[in-house]
Amino acid sequence: MRVLFVTNPFRAHLYVQVPLAWALRTAGHEVVVAGPPDLADAIARTGLPGIAVGDPLNLEAMLAAGPPPDDPTCDPRGTSTGRSVQEDYCWGDALTEIQDLTGGVRQVFFPERTFEDLIGFARQWRPDLVISDPTAFPGTVAAKVVGAAHARMTLNVDRTAQLRAALRERFAAGTPDPMRDWLEPILARHGVEFDESAVLGQWTVNPVPGWIGQTPGVHYLPMRAVPFNGPASTPRWVYEPPTRPRVVITQGISHRDASVSGVSSAVRNLFEAVEGLDAEVVATLDAKQLDGATVPDNVRTVDFVPFTSLLPGGCAAIVHEGGVGSFATALENAVPQVIVPNDFRSEKWWGPVAIGTGLEARGAGVYAANSSTLTPAVLHDGLKRILDDPSYAANAARLRSEVRAMPSPNELVPALERLTAEHRTARP
Template sequence: MRILFVTNPFRSHLYLQVPLAWALRNAGHEVCVVGPPDMADDIAHTGLPNVSVGEWLLLEERMAQAPPVDDSMGVADPRGQRTGRSVQTDFGWGDPHAELEDLTTGVREVFFPDATIHDLVNFARMWQPDLVITDPTAFHGAVAARVVGAAHARMLFTVDRMGQLRAACRPGFASVGDPMRDWLQPILQGYGCDFDESTVVGQWTISPMPLWMWRPEGVHYIPMRNVPFNGPATTPRWLYEPPARRRVCFTLGISHRDANIDGTSASARDLFDAVADLDIEVIATLNAKQLESVPNLPDNVRAVDFVPLNALLPTCSAIVHEGGCGTFAASLEYAVPQVIAPNDFKVEKWWGSVAMATGLEERGAGVYAANAGRLTADVLRDSLKLVLEDPSFAANAAQLRNETIATPSPHDLVPLLQRLTTEFRTSRP
């Protein structure tokens, strides 16, 4: 088979796809990864064949210029009170159709203008994939799959936010319209194809999230173990030395390291204030920009620009992060109790970090401290002390690891993907 992976312009999304892409390649299938020119070097460093489509997106520059976060809706906890925490079912509770319109407009204008869709269709016609596996908002991949008769699967990176919105809005499409159909149907018709729901949610959906994570109804999910991939990196030798004290990892992720998004992330200063007096060793994977607000590091903090989590986490007793999919998966893989403070940028927390934090806390393997914009040093310190001092968190994290490694791996999924591709692929146009 020929399998085309279509990624969005975030390394964390790409890195999630890499283990499955290599599993298919090692099984003898041809693989190609498509992304915007911004991602060309990152894709090349995975060792996978790749091609760029569309124009440069310059996404970090756009995000740095984004307006302040709109908190007019507020958030509600399960008891209906305004708090610093959210629940996944709050997403779009005021007007899900308006949320779907906003998502559609943003994806079209920022990520995939019509010219990018046509560029990918032209490449797909030339390369003729049998299966197209797309990021959940990479709709140009869905169009290309339909045009060339390929099977189309989505690969989630966290929670199925699109599936959630579609389920909430579907009953009203007849009366208020469907913004996704309005956008994609004319393009598809130009190629002699029609729009249907699988254009948006795929013919099936590969989910790397644990089975205990929240998910919407009405989508064909196939579970897959999220095998953490950290990209090319050099591991410092000190990381292999046993820590003298309990070690804690602090990370704010890799997707937006260079964007200046005020008020949406926990500040490095607050993080360090929370741990300065604790008897722990902190490894903070922060770059120079993220450390601008910190004049001096506490004695128990070592700041490093980047270290691969698969080398760092086996030495850690806890991790503090914002709910990134790769960080979450690596923490499960190495049975590390987690303290999560979901990023507040726009609606990013609804892409999974709220559901991760809530689900992890319900399983007793971590703490949902607060949404990052409302996180204080006191709240963080109390949350971290709880997971470090109560041994049940480590025991429950070990149980979740056992469940995780029992989930089908990317290698295990290959025969199923072959069968589904044969079932859903159509005759060549």
């Protein structure tokens, strides 16, 4: 069969899809990855065939011209306590949050020309199955237009489904649905009616542990996450056993790629927290992130090193913002985690908050604080707890065993073949 993957503009989202795309390819299926022109080089470096759809997005310039990224009014309880709650909503209202999500994705990621471009390709190539990023709505729309089966592939929390479930009664009572208002006219131009699958797909590939949380009524297909870091060389020192506990600090690649400032924990706070700590600290920060900061003697800075190589080599803890790649790689390698979620609008509710609270409840990590309220003392205390208490490593090893019991991408292929045969319809 022919399988079309549709990603959003960030490498981290693309990298989640790559292992499943290669599993389908090595099973003998044709695979193409579609994304904005800005991501064309990254797609090419995965070794998979790719096509560019829509116009260049120039995210760095677009986001730089937008509103300030930190908005304390978005999460009053999180601002007062330093930690957020997954059941809360940005600005205290699910409707406001879904309006913000729809407007942002529509204006920044997928303007209307992208839909028509992808629909044109789908009519030409005729995929049997389309697998889309949760925000890549051109994928579900194109699939409906050509009669392909269509699924989403989540990264962490299925926030879109959560929001729509919370608003179901209000929408039924006549409250305008911003996603429907956006997608329905596009579908109508191609003679297709809107239904909920235009937003949520016909099923959802879910590469996260069950304790992250799932929305009732959504058909989830669990899959073990296989981390992919993209092409990179691994320095020789990574394979040398550390003489002290190794601690890794990262701020992720998505915001670095878009050069979003003001959303990550200040580097000076990170360095102050680990200065004097009896540990070998590896900080994956580029020159812009470092911005001339004084680096403590126990810290090694490196622009990038693949975590699939770094974390298996005796890593005792990792500090990160709840990014999907860091989380999955740490789980796979039984590394205890310290989570510091971003305060960039509603982003922390798409995974970091659930990851932080879930790891903490299972004794495999610490939810230190949100980035805007983090202090060096709080981060230092979280790291000390993990390094001094062996139960964190033991619980992380238990979670690794649970993850390894989930179906691998290769093992998921027969289920995708079956579901595609069930949901594919006659194509115009």
